[in-house]
Amino acid sequence: MRRPAAALRKESDSESELEIDTRVWRLRRGADLVQAWKRPPSKIELQELAAAARKLSKGACSYWIPAFAQPTTPVQRFALDVFHFHCRRLGWTPKRLKALGKNAGAEVWAQRRSGKERQERRGMNWHFDKDEDLLDDCELVVHPLIGTATYLSDAGAPLMVFSQPTLQMSEDGPLYHEPRLRRRQSDAFVAFPQKALHVAFSGQLLHGVPGVLEHSRGERLALLVNVWLHHRPIGLERCGAEPTERGGRLPNNSPGRSLCFRPKRGSETVSLPMTSLFSHLRCVQVNRSKHGHNGCQS
Numbered sequence: 001m002r003r004p005a006a007a008l009r010k011e012s013d014s015e016s017e018l019e020i021d022t023r024v025w026r027l028r029r030g031a032d033l034v035q036a037w038k039r040p041p042s043k044i045e046l047q048e049l050a051a052a053a054r055k056l057s058k059g060a061c062s063y064w065i066p067a068f069a070q071p072t073t074p075v076q077r078f079a080l081d082v083f084h085f086h087c088r089r090l091g092w093t094p095k096r097l098k099a100l101g102k103n104a105g106a107e108v109w110a111q112r113r114s115g116k117e118r119q120e121r122r123g124m125n126w127h128f129d130k131d132e133d134l135l136d137d138c139e140l141v142v143h144p145l146i147g148t149a150t151y152l153s154d155a156g157a158p159l160m161v162f163s164q165p166t167l168q169m170s171e172d173g174p175l176y177h178e179p180r181l182r183r184r185q186s187d188a189f190v191a192f193p194q195k196a197l198h199v200a201f202s203g204q205l206l207h208g209v210p211g212v213l214e215h216s217r218g219e220r221l222a223l224l225v226n227v228w229l230h231h232r233p234i235g236l237e238r239c240g241a242e243p244t245e246r247g248g249r250l251p252n253n254s255p256g257r258s259l260c261f262r263p264k265r266g267s268e269t270v271s272l273p274m275t276s277l278f279s280h281l282r283c284v285q286v287n288r289s290k291h292g293h294n295g296c297q298s
Ligand SMILES: O=C(O)CCC(=O)C(=O)O
Pocket: 001, 111, 124, 129, 149, 158, 159, 207, 208, 209, 222, 224, 298
């Protein structure tokens, strides 16, 4: 997601947030690449959330809510519910999260497609979620720990997530221009939007929304929450109030050290099982594009 941010970046510069905690590049993401739940891990009313997501989508930018901030809106509360659910699931205790200080939190934004736009505009290019401003400013890639999408409407193109290619890892993190295929075949996960469906995927995975696979045209509304640990994306506007006493004092964190895919010509067409909302397709042929990585953005 694009950030708003020249003015905001100044603010984060003065907090010297450009120091990278390199442990972010060694985070363990769990064995499940992609998972789906029929309902999101939050009690916030979906209708209320949908209204807020429509508003949020107009701004076309994302926000940062620290792990132990006090939420002041339903979207903020939802983002923290999602954040803590996935952290718990991956074995992160509140104590360990608190030890990360300001480098633990959720990024939240909304995506809306009206259904009236042309088909190409009703989808989204293949991309990796990452700290966009860090890539622009420093050519460094940091992915979130986990990416999530919660659907608030019943129409639109599916989310597709691939097990590979992933970006080649180096000492200075993943290399943006070097997507790597370890095997000839990839797994693909397909999730068709339906109200309340919640999908989570490992933050380093290639994904997109292919407009051509849409099965019902209409409003497509998604609320996205990415879980970040050991890193706070630069340039994001912060939201939420200061933590209460109960949240405890946040220690200062000390940093560790200051595509494009194309099915093979002539390969078999995959027909998607439309009877299920979420499917896992094994052994999908993925080829390295002659043109390399397309550098799409969310
Ligand atoms: O809307 C979706 O299903 C995915 C959106 C996404 O990947 C993004 O905004 O980065």
